[in-house]
Amino acid sequence: MLRYLTAGESHGKFLTGILDGFPAGVKIDAACVARLLERRRLAPGRSARQKTESDAVEITGGVCKGLTTGAPIALLISNAAGRPGHADPWIVKPGHADLAGSLKYNVPPALIRERASARETAMRTALGAFPLRLLELLGIYIISRVTLLGRAADISRAGSSGPKAVAAMLAEINKARREGRTLGGIFEIYACGVPAGLGSHAQADRRLSARLAAAMFSINSVKGVEIGGGFCLAMEHTENTVDFPEMGLGGAVFRTNRAGGIEGGITNGSQLVINCALKPPPAFAGPVPSFNLKTGKKAAFRPVRHDTAAVPAAAVVAEAAAAFEIANALLEKFGGDSFGEIQPRVDAWRRRTKKILRGA
Ligand SMILES: Cc1cc2nc3c(=O)[nH]c(=O)nc-3n(C[C@H](O)[C@H](O)[C@H](O)COP(=O)(O)O)c2cc1C
Numbered sequence: 001m002l003r004y005l006t007a008g009e010s011h012g013k014f015l016t017g018i019l020d021g022f023p024a025g026v027k028i029d030a031a032c033v034a035r036l037l038e039r040r041r042l043a044p045g046r047s048a049r050q051k052t053e054s055d056a057v058e059i060t061g062g063v064c065k066g067l068t069t070g071a072p073i074a075l076l077i078s079n080a081a082g083r084p085g086h087a088d089p090w091i092v093k094p095g096h097a098d099l100a101g102s103l104k105y106n107v108p109p110a111l112i113r114e115r116a117s118a119r120e121t122a123m124r125t126a127l128g129a130f131p132l133r134l135l136e137l138l139g140i141y142i143i144s145r146v147t148l149l150g151r152a153a154d155i156s157r158a159g160s161s162g163p164k165a166v167a168a169m170l171a172e173i174n175k176a177r178r179e180g181r182t183l184g185g186i187f188e189i190y191a192c193g194v195p196a197g198l199g200s201h202a203q204a205d206r207r208l209s210a211r212l213a214a215a216m217f218s219i220n221s222v223k224g225v226e227i228g229g230g231f232c233l234a235m236e237h238t239e240n241t242v243d244f245p246e247m248g249l250g251g252a253v254f255r256t257n258r259a260g261g262i263e264g265g266i267t268n269g270s271q272l273v274i275n276c277a278l279k280p281p282p283a284f285a286g287p288v289p290s291f292n293l294k295t296g297k298k299a300a301f302r303p304v305r306h307d308t309a310a311v312p313a314a315a316v317v318a319e320a321a322a323a324f325e326i327a328n329a330l331l332e333k334f335g336g337d338s339f340g341e342i343q344p345r346v347d348a349w350r351r352r353t354k355k356i357l358r359g360a
Pocket of ligand 1: 047095096097116117118121219220221222281282283305306307308309310311313314
């Protein structure tokens with residue numbers, strides 16, 4: 001079983017992460033982790049903080065000479081940015097975790113924000129580089145694209161992620177920055193090459209759809225998750241919501257993927273498709289009305305630097321989160337403590353499912 005923990009605050013000295021249960025013999029190095037972190041850090045829409053951070057990652061356990069050893073993988077990322085000056089740590093930032101967290105833990109809102117901040121997702125991304133690499137070596141690839149940002153017309157759900165869509169996204173971000181607004185949006189995750197049979201319908205907590213949805217909802221600001229046709233299926237005629245098999249030379253083929261690659265909580269061999277909607281970061285150009293949790297009196301919350309859009313960066317975090325869940329389900333099905341053990345089992349299973357589809 002794969003599991004992970006992270007620790008550290010947004011402006012603490014380090015972010016720390018441990019990934020346990022990861023197999024031995026997977027070829028990976030710090031550069032591979034750094035590339036993923038770089039995509040998160042330099043995603044469009046980030047604040048000036050990202051220029052201060054280098055997100056240099058140190059692998060302090062579980063990897064020797066570029067190969068995982070089967071021991072827990074331990075990572076460290078240093079924080080460079082200093083703590084922004086909080087006028088009063090007891091003033092609640094509306095729309096963040098401040099109020100709920102302070103009521104629960106009885107500590108100042110500013111302290112809650114330090115851990116609730118999406119800075120923590122840097123470590124989740126770094127840890128996710130390991131399952132992503134395992135899957136890649138098994139021919140499973142996870143990619144993402146932004147399909148909606150604010151009201152940018154050219155990044156439609158049916159649109160491409162080509163230069164036109166990127167230009168529209170950057171224009172929308174620059175406009176929002178000038179106007180002192182932040183942007184929400186939608187990203188889409190695809191996983192290609194996922195073998196059939198991961199997850200199970202047999203128990204609620206073994207459904208891969210449920211696990212993937214929980215992983216997506218664990219990402220800050222995610223307010224909606226769809227698998228396959230998602231919410232649109234609710235309004236469709238039944239025949240437009242089902243993937244009908246057609247018989248080809250190699251057996252049954254499916255020309256649609258309305259299920260998004262999962263039926264009954266089990267992967268069916270088609271591409272996994274997940275959409276996530278994010279609210280805009282709860283950040284403002286000037287002071288906003290709030291209150292002081294210590295005095296109970298009205299107070300203005302004064303914003304500090306913030307991201308204009310989190311969607312492009314969150315999409316990278318989601319690739320890592322999806323990889324963790326898919327790799328976990330894959331290890332549950334195939335077992336094995338080293339890559340050398342796992343790979344032939346996956347190959348054999350792929351051959352077998354192909355045969356079954358041909359009626360053998
Ligand atoms: C990649 C990423 C970057 C974010 N950047 C900011 C930010 O700069 N300022 C901010 O107030 N919220 C930001 N957020 C959103 C907050 O982390 C989030 O709203 C907060 O944790 C409250 O949690 P909730 O919105 O999930 O309920 C960001 C979220 C993500 C995923």
